[in-house]
Amino acid sequence: MIPYHKTTGIIIKVRSYGEGNKHLTVYTRGFGKIHAVAKGASKIKSRFGSTIELFTETKLFLYKQQNKDLYLLTQTEIETHFKNISKNVKKYTYASAVSDFINTFVPFGEKSRSLYELFFNTLSKINSEENESRIFSMFMVKFLTQTGFKIALNLCASCGNGLVQNRRMAVSPKHGGVVCEDCSNGISTVEVYNNTLKLMDLMQRKNFDALTNLKIEDNSHMEIEKIVEHFLEYNFELKLKSLKVMESIRNYGG
Numbered sequence: 001m002i003p004y005h006k007t008t009g010i011i012i013k014v015r016s017y018g019e020g021n022k023h024l025t026v027y028t029r030g031f032g033k034i035h036a037v038a039k040g041a042s043k044i045k046s047r048f049g050s051t052i053e054l055f056t057e058t059k060l061f062l063y064k065q066q067n068k069d070l071y072l073l074t075q076t077e078i079e080t081h082f083k084n085i086s087k088n089v090k091k092y093t094y095a096s097a098v099s100d101f102i103n104t105f106v107p108f109g110e111k112s113r114s115l116y117e118l119f120f121n122t123l124s125k126i127n128s129e130e131n132e133s134r135i136f137s138m139f140m141v142k143f144l145t146q147t148g149f150k151i152a153l154n155l156c157a158s159c160g161n162g163l164v165q166n167r168r169m170a171v172s173p174k175h176g177g178v179v180c181e182d183c184s185n186g187i188s189t190v191e192v193y194n195n196t197l198k199l200m201d202l203m204q205r206k207n208f209d210a211l212t213n214l215k216i217e218d219n220s221h222m223e224i225e226k227i228v229e230h231f232l233e234y235n236f237e238l239k240l241k242s243l244k245v246m247e248s249i250r251n252y253g254g
């Protein structure tokens with residue numbers, strides 16, 4: 001195998017490592033999530049400069065040592081710099097929450113072109129648009145879809161029978177969707193408004209630009225987060241820190 005590789009990636013975690021080095025977590029187009037080391041990156045005259053700042057999309061030239069999961073960064077070129085995200089605390093917090101999903105739930109080395117596109121588009125929208133919470137909700141719904149959760153409004157996710165359209169519906173993290181009354185008996189479900197599910201269905205099917213004017217009420221935001229939280233916790237047995245942060249932002253009028 002050739003040890004030299006070239007790909008594009010978004011920096012999602014940076015920490016100091018050894019003497020003057022930086023250890024990065026990067027979500028790449030070509031190899032999924034990877035660990036990479038940038039030697040000498042902490043030095044003032046580092047050749048990497050701002051190319052390895054958080055949330056920057058960078059062209060990466062990598063060297064992979066045999067039998068090691070660690071890539072060595074040999075050269076970088078900036079591809080996309082989200083300058084509003086780095087300057088604006090609110091945008092930065094939303095970008096952190098989005099990358100928290102990638103950091104927490106996406107396994108290393110699992111490549112997905114569509115997830116990369118989703119991640120990149122979400123950061124671009126947070127960078128350039130005002131309504132960050134709408135973008136964040138859309139990201140969560142789309143992320144959930146990619147990890148196997150599907151909102152089907154008409155059919156029960158467990159038995160496949162037609163669903164009676166009540167005002168409140170039961171969502172089952174175990175079955176990955178809405179379940180009928182019979183199937184919801186005796187299992188753990190999340191109760192949400194039918195309207196929230198209709199909204200999620202729309203977000204699942206349409207892209208960001210098609211829903212620019214979509215108005216999402218606060219209670220729908222919260223219900224979407226509740227579904228996302230339950231589903232991810234059930235399937236990954238992990239908790240997200242960022243949702244709590246989002247809650248406090250909203251309470252302060254975000």
Ligand SMILES: [Zn+2]
Pocket residue numbers: 156157158159160161179180181182183184
């Ligand atoms: Zn059923």
